[in-house]
Amino acid sequence: MLDSMSRAGWGRGGWLCALSSLWLGATFARHRRFQRLLADPESAQRAVLDRILARARDSAYGRHYRLDRVRTSEEFIRAVPAASYEDLVPWIERVERGEQRVLSDEPVLMMETTSGSAAAAKYIPYTAGLRDEFDRALGPWLFDVYSCRPHLLATAAYWSISPAARRRTETIGGVPVGFESDAQYLSGLERFILGQLAPAPPMLAEISDMDANRYATLLFLLAEPRLGLLSVWNPSYLGLLLDFLDRHAAALVADLAAGTFNPPADVSLQTRRRVEQRLGRDFRRARDLERILERHGNLPPTVTWPRLSFLSCWAAAAAARFLPPLRSRLPGVEIQPKGLLATEGVVTIPITGLPAPVLALDSHFFEFRPLDHPGETRLAHELETGRRYSVILSTAGGLYRYELRDEVRVVGHHRRTPMLEFLGREAGVSDLCGEKLAESFVNELLGRVLAVEGLEAAFVMLAPRMDSPPRYVLYFEPATTVDDARIAGLVRRVDEALAENPHYAYCRSLGQLGPLEVFWVTSGGQAAYLQSAVLRGQKPGSIKAASLRSETDWSEVFTGRRI
Numbered sequence: 001m002l003d004s005m006s007r008a009g010w011g012r013g014g015w016l017c018a019l020s021s022l023w024l025g026a027t028f029a030r031h032r033r034f035q036r037l038l039a040d041p042e043s044a045q046r047a048v049l050d051r052i053l054a055r056a057r058d059s060a061y062g063r064h065y066r067l068d069r070v071r072t073s074e075e076f077i078r079a080v081p082a083a084s085y086e087d088l089v090p091w092i093e094r095v096e097r098g099e100q101r102v103l104s105d106e107p108v109l110m111m112e113t114t115s116g117s118a119a120a121a122k123y124i125p126y127t128a129g130l131r132d133e134f135d136r137a138l139g140p141w142l143f144d145v146y147s148c149r150p151h152l153l154a155t156a157a158y159w160s161i162s163p164a165a166r167r168r169t170e171t172i173g174g175v176p177v178g179f180e181s182d183a184q185y186l187s188g189l190e191r192f193i194l195g196q197l198a199p200a201p202p203m204l205a206e207i208s209d210m211d212a213n214r215y216a217t218l219l220f221l222l223a224e225p226r227l228g229l230l231s232v233w234n235p236s237y238l239g240l241l242l243d244f245l246d247r248h249a250a251a252l253v254a255d256l257a258a259g260t261f262n263p264p265a266d267v268s269l270q271t272r273r274r275v276e277q278r279l280g281r282d283f284r285r286a287r288d289l290e291r292i293l294e295r296h297g298n299l300p301p302t303v304t305w306p307r308l309s310f311l312s313c314w315a316a317a318a319a320a321r322f323l324p325p326l327r328s329r330l331p332g333v334e335i336q337p338k339g340l341l342a343t344e345g346v347v348t349i350p351i352t353g354l355p356a357p358v359l360a361l362d363s364h365f366f367e368f369r370p371l372d373h374p375g376e377t378r379l380a381h382e383l384e385t386g387r388r389y390s391v392i393l394s395t396a397g398g399l400y401r402y403e404l405r406d407e408v409r410v411v412g413h414h415r416r417t418p419m420l421e422f423l424g425r426e427a428g429v430s431d432l433c434g435e436k437l438a439e440s441f442v443n444e445l446l447g448r449v450l451a452v453e454g455l456e457a458a459f460v461m462l463a464p465r466m467d468s469p470p471r472y473v474l475y476f477e478p479a480t481t482v483d484d485a486r487i488a489g490l491v492r493r494v495d496e497a498l499a500e501n502p503h504y505a506y507c508r509s510l511g512q513l514g515p516l517e518v519f520w521v522t523s524g525g526q527a528a529y530l531q532s533a534v535l536r537g538q539k540p541g542s543i544k545a546a547s548l549r550s551e552t553d554w555s556e557v558f559t560g561r562r563i
Contacts, residue, residue, distance in 0.1 A: 016226060019196050020153040024146050030139030031147075034362055038415035041361050042381040049073055049365045055105045055129050055396050061091055062105075065400075073379060077367070082377075082392055082401045085122050091398075095125050098173025103398025104129065110176040112343050123177070124343050129396030137346040137360035141339070145229075145310070148352040149334075155228020155307045157197045158221060160237070199224035201278055207271060210531070214244045215263035216275050218252055222289060223282050227305040231312040233338070235322040236526045236545055238313065242301060242329060249289075249299045257286035301330055311335045312350075316422040318443050318545040321457060322526075325479070340406060340422045345395050347406065348420050356411040356419040367392040371407065383410045383418040390426050407440050430463070430550040432470045433512040435504040437462075443547035445497040453490050456480060459525030462494075463549045471514035472498070475558055477521035487563060491518045521560040532557045 037044040053070060056062040070076050081087075094102045096111065106127040113123060146152055169177045200220045207213040218241065221227060232238045245252070248264065255262055259281030261272050292303055302308055311330060315323055315337030323335065339348035339357035345364045348357035359366065359380055367377045368389035383389065391404040405426040410418045428439025442462050450457060456479035465473050474494055476487070495516040499505040507513040521528075533543045536551075555562070 014154070016156060016197065017154040020146055020155075023197075024143060024153075027139040027143040030136060031143035034136070034140040035415075037362050038358065038417045041359070041417045042379070044361045045365055045380050046073065048362065049076060049394070051129075052365055052394055052396050052400075055127075056103075056398070056400065058105045059101050059103055059398070060094070061103045061398065061400065073365075076365075076394075077377065077401070080401050082403055083399075084403050084405075088399070088402070092123055092125065095398075096123065096171035096173055096175060098171070098175060103400075104396065106396070108175060110178065111171060112178060123171070125398050127397050130345075130398075133363040133396055134346055137339075137341075137349050137363045141349040141351075144350075144352055145312075145336075149310060151307075152228050152310060155226050155309075156199050156224045157229040158200055158227060158231065159198055160200075160217075160230075160232045199227065203274060203278065207267065207275075209263075209265045209267065210534075211244075212263040212265040212267050212271075214241055215248060215252070215265070216261065217241070218245055218248070219255060219261065219275070219279060222252055222256055222299075222304065223279065223285055225285060225288070225305065226307055228307040229310045229312075230308070233314055234543060234545060235313040235315070235319055235326050236530070238311070239322060239326060239329075240527055240530070245301075246298050249293055253286050253289045253293060253299075256289070257281065257283050302332060309333055312338055314338050314544070316340075317424040317440065318547040321447070321460070322545060324456070325458075340391075340408065340420065342404060342406070344399055344402060344404060345393050345397075347391055347393070347404070347408070348422075351414070354414055354419055356421045358414050358419050359417055361417055364396075365394040367394075367401065368408075380418060381416070385410050385412055388423065424547070425544075428546065428548055428550075430472075430548055432464050433507045435501065435507045435513060437472075437498070437501060437504060437548060439546065439548040441501060442498075445500070446494070446547055449490065449493045449497055453486070453493060455482065455486065455490060459521055459529065461529070461546060461549060461554070463554045464552050465517075465555060466552045467514060469512060469514045470552075472516050473555065473562075474516060474518045475521055475525065475554060475560075476518055477523070477525035477560075484563060487518055487520060491516055517562060519555060519558060519560055519562050521558045523559055525558055528558050 053067055053076070057068045062068070065080050067079065070079050091103055095108055100107060103125060104127050106129050108125045108127060109131075110126050111123040112126050171177060200217050204213060204216050204220070207216055230238065251262065251264075256279075259276055259279055261267075261275040261279065289299060289304065292299055296303065308330070309332070311326070311333050313319070313335065315335065327335065336350055337357070339346065339350050339360070341347065346360040347366070349360050350357045361380055366380050368380075368383055368391060369377055371388040371390060374390075377392065378389065386409070388407060388409045391406045391408060393402055393404055394400045395402070407423040407426050408420040409423055411421050412419050424438070424440030424443055426438070430437045446460055446462070450460070457476060458479040459475065459477040461475045462472055463475065464470055474491060476490065498516065499508065504513070508515075530543055532554075
């Protein structure tokens with residue numbers, strides 16, 4: 001019916017406004033419920049735990065831990081041990097072999113892979129209950145985005161979760177691995193609306209070459225003059241996409257005019273034809289873009305898409321370093337930091353006007369381990385402002401008391417529900433000789449030292465290298481021209497700041513670790529990092545920026561020189 005209405009003469013703006021309004025209606029109930037629950041997090045979390053236990057009791061895991069006897073959060077915590085992914089591997093392997101009712105009573109729809117900043121891919125079972133839990137968080141967030149910014153209602157939206165392709169596979173037991181499209185995180189109606197609003201079609205996920213994928217994505221985005229909202233995970237991904245646009249603007253405009261697909265990479269004839277059939281010719285839009293190209297020498301995003309006004313992306317911890325260049329390239333565009341969302345579950349969602357994202361208390365059951373008292377746990381209503389915690393969550397998908405290993409700090413409360421700032425990965429620890437460097441510590445000191453030195457980084461990361469003795473290397477690509485003396489000063493200050501960690505200082509004093517060294521990355525540091533992370537098994541497009549990596553082979557990844 002909606003397609004026929006569009007063909008009957010609705011303008012593009014009216015069509016988009018109708019779809020966005022329908023989306024608002026679809027998410028209103030979730031939003032209203034979420035707002036009501038914020039005033040009583042204890043009751044909200046009790047109801048979530050009841051919902052999870054109802055799906056868990058008759059599973060193999062539930063029978064093993066006698067969850068049929070559990071009625072309260074205290075009993076649950078006593079009955080079930082906190083678990084890492086490694087603890088759950090024997091259970092997850094049973095799911096991979098096709099066994100049902102292992103971790104949950106519900107059928108496993110598919111397995112999704114994690115994309116942690118310092119780990120290879122891991123498999124997480126997805127059920128209808130887990131997808132509903134995601135929707136209970138994403139619905140209120142989407143309602144807030146559009147209801148607080150009505151000008152977005154008549155615009156198109158680009159949602160990127162895993163923009164580069166990943167072929168669907170199966171486990172040894174025939175369980176599908178990976179969603180057919182990222183829209184499947186949402187409910188059926190929301191999935192349909194997203195497909196109508198999004199200029200980039202899901203079939204782009206089938207293009208595995210990164211350059212060809214970026215080229216195709218930009219073709220469809222350029223064809224949509226009403227693009228108003230961008231949602232990406234890693235802000236560096238958007239930066240690389242815009243760099244790619246600058247390099248290939250003329251070719252993209254020519255392809256748009258002709259309705260052709262000629263990426264700077266080899267693609268199959270079938271892929272080329274599928275893209276061209278979906279794209280079509282748009283000579284009028286191509287002519288408008290040619291005028292912009294002639295006037296500016298490139299395609300500035302806010303000129304190319306004059307309605308672009310909202311960007312959602314990571315902005316905490318290591319990702320914060322990539323925001324300044326994006327702000328300069330997107331003047332006037334509001335940048336909303338994303339909440340903390342992992343493949344395993346949703347921890348927080350942003351709400352307009354709040355200083356930090358709020359706990360997604362209607363999705364999963366949460367516990368928090370105080371970093372200063374790791375033997376204790378706290379529930380959502382017990383969190384204290386200013387304290388730092390490690391997140392533990394239980395989900396309807398079959399993860400119970402799962403140690404997410406994300407560090408958060410409580411910045412305050414909204415209607416009695418905690419607002420949480422993401423600090424970094426607890427698992428982001430490098431420990432060659434007992435130095436125990438944590439990513440959150442390294443991220444903070446790098447930001448502090450760069451500010452003191454007055455330097456801007458296009459890319460910066462710390463990682464160990466197995467020399468004799470082993471040492472840490474600062475991989476640094478300056479955003480502006482610098483000389484060797486300034487680089488030497490940077491290395492000296494970073495080494496001094498690292499020694500604030502007594503374990504690192506002790507290892508250095510004993511000679512177990514050599515002095516810090518710098519690897520001057522001469523070009524393309526972020527692109528090389530992303531490509532290497534893909535080769536290490538992480539999910540393209542949702543790779544987190546990292547201030548610290550524990551692998552020792554990064555000198556082989558980057559182009560540059562040791563100084």
